[in-house]
Amino acid sequence: MKEWIVMGDVVKSSDADQIALQKNFAELIRMVNESFHEIIASPLTITLGDEFQGIVKSAEDVATILMALEEYKWGLEIPILLRYSATLGEIETKINPVIAYGMLGSGLSEAREALALMKSDDDRFILNGNFPKKRQMALSLNLLLEMQEQWKWKDREIIKGYFKYKDYKIVAEVLEKDVSLMWRRFKSLDFTSYQKRKKLVNLIYGDRE
Template sequence: MTPLVLIGDLVASRRSSLRQQLQEQLKQALDDLNQDRTGLTSPYTITLGDEFQVVYEQADRVFADCLAIAAAVYPVRMRFSLSLGEISTELNPDQALGMDGPAFYQARDGIDQLKRSGELFRLAGLNDAEQPLATGGLGLFSHQLNKWNANRLHILNRLLQDWRVERIAEELNISEQAVYKNINSGGLHAVIRLLTALTQTLNESMRGRAC
């Protein structure tokens, strides 16, 4: 099984007057996600005040989790750099620290590339046939994501978890019509097809390669 590394980074948080509050919101979001360790090799771990790492053993929750984090720190944006690859040190099941290897190098390089491009998602480590489609799809998704509000992020997160519209509306205290408007305006069904296909591709790649 090949592990999947994610490094997440708050965009331009050092210039925010609410930096400490943002860091607390990020920590709370990660703590909430760590309540369920399904699919995690190493849990969500703050590495710097504005940054976190996590290692997955399967990709099923990756994109839903990213959207939950993005919604938690809105209107500040998050960058997410995913990397499928080798971890050359012993895996740490207690926290995503003290590990090293190509997967972490690629994820770190991805964060640097996202800072230059202004995009919010990057994925590295797929084979030559799959990588261009993943890069293009996530580039389009990043473009859309930059224009979304917290409700739309949350709605997509819940749809990826198979929630019904009625339940989403109740949780957000908005009308079902407003949920459907977000789904239609954001093209969320198309986004779900993209993210589902990427999740399947990641899972197949993780199972198909030895670490």
């Protein structure tokens, strides 16, 4: 049966403090699993120190999970840059609802091979399988990832505040910053463009706003 398989790994993980990386990567995976358990068929599972895999229930759920990973990572203690592979492919064994481990199928192999090939590519997301709107789906998510990659870790508190509150006035109050300064930072980080790209992803993946 064909399932939506998601995989990812940390870019340049060997350059990071390994203990801090493993701790923060594990926390990121835990947060996403906890928040989106209802759309996950087999939970995101760290298979190596810097890689994960899981199975979600639909194409729309692929986008939801990857966008959550990107937004939640700003709440971590260290910066983590991820690249992703998603495949609509065959899994011959029973889906494990507890841990995404021990399952077999050509879809898993395809997703893993695609992720390995991406290490020499500029894109951070690749789609595999036979389904409509494949090119549009891949492009829209890569545009969103490209936007996030432009943001700097030094702005982490502002970015984290934006994802939590959406309102620059609330973020200014929480961070005890000048309101006009926070408005300028929201403008310079171009959160409006981010929302447009996110809306595009939602339209293409789920045919919804």
